[in-house]
Amino acid sequence: MAMRISELAAFSGQEATIRGWLVSLRKGGKIRFLVVRDGSGTVQAVVRQEDAPTEVWERCADLSQEASLEVRGTVRLDQRAQGGVELAVRDLIVISDAADFPISPKEHGVDFLMDNRHLWLRSRRQAAILRIRSQIELFLQVELGRRGFVRVDSPILTPSACEGTTTLFETDYFEQKAYLSQSGQLYNEAAAAALGRVYCFGPTFRAEKSKTRRHLVEFWMLEPEIAFASLDDVMDLEEDLISALVRHLLKEAADDLVVLERSPQALLAAAQGGFARITYDQAVEVAVQAGQPVTWGEDFGSPQETAIAAAFDRPVFVHRYPTACKAFYMQPDPERPEVCLSVDLLAPEGYGEIAGGGQRIHDFALLRERLAQHNLPEDAYRWYLDLRQWGSQPHAGFGLGIERTLSWLCGLDHVRETIPFPRLLTRLYP
Ligand code: 4AD
Ligand code: MG
DSSP, X not given: OOBOGGGGGGGTTSEEEEEEEXXXXXEOSSEEEEEEEOSSOEEEEEEETXXXXXXXXXXXXXXXXXXXXXXEEEEEEXXXXXXXXXXXXXXXXXXXXXXXXXXXXXXXXXXXXXXXXXXXXXXXXXXXXXXXXXHHXXXXXXXXXXXXXXXXXXXXXXXXXXXXXXGOOEEEETTEEEEEOSOSHHHHHHHHHHHSEEEEEEEEEOOOOOOSTTOOSEEEEEEEEEESOOHHHHHHHHHHHHHHHHHHHHHHSHHHHHHTTOOGGGGHHHHTXXXXXXXXXXXXXXXXXXXXXXXXXXXXXXXXXXXXXXXXSSOEEEEOOBGGGSOTTBOXXXXXXXXXXXXXXXXXXXXXXXXXXXXXXXXXXXXXXXXXXXXXXXGGGHHHHHHHHSSOOOEEEEEEEHHHHHHHHHTOSOGGGSSSSOOBTTBOOO
């Protein structure tokens, strides 16, 4: 196998072969500079007419951006070069040409880039986002594992709704109707009664006719669920996980954050933990003060979330929303049943809600009543009611939206850049 570019620095003075794609070619009289990337990094390969075989020199006269190449040469340490090394080329093979690659270094419109998303992914910026996405997914799972959480995968095809019937994707399941999962939460609750602490992680779907910079039709959610747990336990876990994640990225993704021009300064407060915790009632006051009035009982829209978050320098938990504006499974506050033990986590800088969760109803009769109030067919939820019949306990959990979290951490304008192939209201291609 060829060596990866990121490993070259350890081979100073030695011969190495790399395989990758041409980022750019710059030509001087007797010298040619090829910038090559392979996913692990980029390196400048230098072809000198006096050192390289004639056919190699000639081959480098006209290479197209994104041509795939195999390059052999001597590794030279060079403080000024990216990655600290350059490659003095001895041999070069064009594996495949890439004449007229559609995406050039000039500016392109978003629609054009989205139509060419399969090629756009190769840009430095998109690759940086995808690397950070991968780091987030891995880090959070390792952290949950360390805390004794077991990953339990939940189904995608389901017979019932979790987050309201208006955003369900319906599909034909032989002679029956099925829906694409909006959340693995209900199945997590069954798994938590088996294993105590669980999480699921996978794609979720919302047939949402929203065309905003925060909404995807298909997005990925990490959902921990804890048996014998309360609303406060959920806030504590969210805060611990997210502040640890921010610290991790500031250290391990520093180079990619530079590519994205995301200032570490913007994330320092979140890295310290100590997230603000306010009630829905207090949040309404903050929104009103900021000139974004809300009618008590309604969920917040983007402008209100932005105004509420702007009052704090780090993420803010808003808890105890009106029961009427939240999902059927939310546990009412025993002290004040018109509000429920729910919590949304709002990110700073206008990124809005990145996680939602809370304490679930554990009482059989109350859950049955709620299903009826929400016009949900009891048959499809029979198994979910069973969980309240045998060994029920107060339990709680949350769902963290990976794309909104990534959007905030990377400082992006729109969630469409946070997922390799976004599914949006008006986009299913590529
Ligand atoms: O607030 P939501 O709808 O909560 C649930 O689905 C719960 N059942 C989760 C749980 O308690 N286990 O969604 C949770 C998060 C949101 O905070 C947001 O980050 C993300 O999922 N999300 C979306 N992300 C992108 N596009 C959409 N259309 C999203 N809808 C929700
Ligand atoms: Mg929500």
